[in-house]
Amino acid sequence: MGFPVFDENAHLFGQGYLTTVVLSAGALALSLVIGTVVASARVWGGPIVQSFSRAYVEFFRNTPLLVQLLFIAVLLAPRNLNVTREPIVAALIGLSIYTGAYVTEVVRSGILSVDPRQIEAARSLGLSQVEALRFVVLPQAVRTVIPPLGNLSIALVKNTAIASGIAATELLKVAGIIESRTGLFTPYIAVLVAYWTLTLPLAWVVSRLERRLAFAR
Amino acid sequence: MKRIATMLGLALALAACTSGPGGGSPAGPAGGSPTPLIVEGVSTPQSIKDKGKLTCGVKFDVVGFGFRNPTNSQIEGFDADICREIAKELGVEAELIEAVSANRIPFLNERRADLIISTFTINDERKTQIDFSRPYYIAGQSILAKIDNTEINSIEDLNGKNVCSAEGSTSETNVREKAPEAELVLFKTYTEAGQALNDGRCDAVSTDDVILFGLIDAYPDTELKGEPFTTEEYGIGMKKGSTELKALVDQVLADMEEDGRFAQLWEKNIGEYTTKEPELPPAP
Numbered sequence: 001m002g003f004p005v006f007d008e009n010a011h012l013f014g015q016g017y018l019t020t021v022v023l024s025a026g027a028l029a030l031s032l033v034i035g036t037v038v039a040s041a042r043v044w045g046g047p048i049v050q051s052f053s054r055a056y057v058e059f060f061r062n063t064p065l066l067v068q069l070l071f072i073a074v075l076l077a078p079r080n081l082n083v084t085r086e087p088i089v090a091a092l093i094g095l096s097i098y099t100g101a102y103v104t105e106v107v108r109s110g111i112l113s114v115d116p117r118q119i120e121a122a123r124s125l126g127l128s129q130v131e132a133l134r135f136v137v138l139p140q141a142v143r144t145v146i147p148p149l150g151n152l153s154i155a156l157v158k159n160t161a162i163a164s165g166i167a168a169t170e171l172l173k174v175a176g177i178i179e180s181r182t183g184l185f186t187p188y189i190a191v192l193v194a195y196w197t198l199t200l201p202l203a204w205v206v207s208r209l210e211r212r213l214a215f216a217r
Numbered sequence: 218m219k220r221i222a223t224m225l226g227l228a229l230a231l232a233a234c235t236s237g238p239g240g241g242s243p244a245g246p247a248g249g250s251p252t253p254l255i256v257e258g259v260s261t262p263q264s265i266k267d268k269g270k271l272t273c274g275v276k277f278d279v280v281g282f283g284f285r286n287p288t289n290s291q292i293e294g295f296d297a298d299i300c301r302e303i304a305k306e307l308g309v310e311a312e313l314i315e316a317v318s319a320n321r322i323p324f325l326n327e328r329r330a331d332l333i334i335s336t337f338t339i340n341d342e343r344k345t346q347i348d349f350s351r352p353y354y355i356a357g358q359s360i361l362a363k364i365d366n367t368e369i370n371s372i373e374d375l376n377g378k379n380v381c382s383a384e385g386s387t388s389e390t391n392v393r394e395k396a397p398e399a400e401l402v403l404f405k406t407y408t409e410a411g412q413a414l415n416d417g418r419c420d421a422v423s424t425d426d427v428i429l430f431g432l433i434d435a436y437p438d439t440e441l442k443g444e445p446f447t448t449e450e451y452g453i454g455m456k457k458g459s460t461e462l463k464a465l466v467d468q469v470l471a472d473m474e475e476d477g478r479f480a481q482l483w484e485k486n487i488g489e490y491t492t493k494e495p496e497l498p499p500a501p
Binding site: 074085176 | 386
């Protein structure tokens with residue numbers, strides 16, 4: 001189409017889509033790291049480490065994401081900690097910490113799903129502690145963990161919309177801008193479909209994995 | 218896989234249906250307004266004297282122009298004081314009622330207000346529906362930044378800076394046009410934009426100077442930078458056909474300019490926010 005207004009808005013929409021994808025992928029990677037580290041600390045750490053990781057999980061799972069994002073954006077602003085002024089960076093950090101709390105619980109349940117007597121058995125067969133974790137616990141834990149992690153990543157994609165509340169120019173914000181420019185509500189339909197193009201393949205992968213892992217068990 | 222394809226098809230069909238008929242004029246006002254109710258007749262100086270009071274619709278939330286002081290509930294501001302001066306001229310009491318933007322023309326047509334003095338921009342579309350006095354203030358889009366920020370002195374200086382505004386506003390479009398390299402951070406409201414300026418997430422906020430006055434009030438370490446780069450004339454609205462009233466209002470404005478009351482009220486209400494000299498814009 002040759003309408004300049006359409007071209008400009010389509011360009012903006014594309015930018016928003018890309019931002020949502022980057023935000024989702026980045027926060028997923030970071031939250032997996034956070035979740036694995038904190039879950040390990042929670043299971044194998046000393047009592048102080050355990051209570052800190054527990055406090056982290058309970059705090060970030062039980063407060064609203066929008067409030068967390070606003071708090072982080074203001075906390076990191078030049079006037080305060082002077083880390084970043086970019087809403088997308090604040091959103092990436094906030095979403096990672098928030099999702100990380102959920103990942104922690106998933107990974108923890110994965111670790112606990114393997115009977116500790118299996119480690120003892122592996123150890124008595126001559127495997128080291130690390131080998132026992134690597135070859136006995138991990139393969140079984142992954143099976144328990146993959147389906148809920150898939151669901152968390154779907155939730156994460158949807159949660160990126162909340163980043164519009166701190167003025168990150170992702171899909172929802174872009175829809176708002178185009179709506180107020182044109183007076184049309186169609187951008188919101190486009191945005192719903194756009195989110196769906198991200199979550200639907202994820203949902204499909206999750207259900208396939210669930211079936212395969214159930215069979216293997 | 219087949220199921221997914223069906224669902225996608227359904228969604229696209231839905232999107233196509235709703236976007237197809239391409240709803241209405243993009244420039245039209247948001248929200249459906251009820252059928253305009255127009256009460257017969259117009260206010261005249263005589264009818265106002267008979268009634269014993271002059272009813273003005275003003276804003277209650279615009280610092281400097283029409284603002285309800287939360288400590289004593291008095292309506293303060295340039296618009297409110299102009300209403301009081303006109304009432305004084307007529308020898309009646311001034312009654313101030315709140316007129317938000319969407320109410321302004323209905324209040325005149327329903328004759329709930331004799332005058333609308335409510336940061337009311339004169340434009341051609343409105344002129345077909347109501348009458349305006351001569352302009353009494355020229356508003357314009359300006360730039361607000363921290364006082365200690367010496368890098369920003371004009372719209373061109375916004376290139377490469379983080380600029381906060383509200384999404385979809387004319388202000389946003391103006392910045393995009395005049396400072397294409399500016400990084401726009403768009404919030405829902407100017408209150409949020411002001412907070413972002415305060416904690417350093419943006420270098421400047423740009424919108425009508427009159428909105429910025431409110432932010433200066435909240436954040437005293439900020440000031441307007443450079444001259445406004447757009448112009449909007451504020452006028453006093455009256456019901457269509459108010460020839461006598463318009464003549465009187467224009468005369469009061471001219472008299473106020475003449476004897477210094479205009480400058481005095483300007484200084485009192487908006488002098489601390491703007492660097493502009495008190496001046497009654499020329500009558501068209």
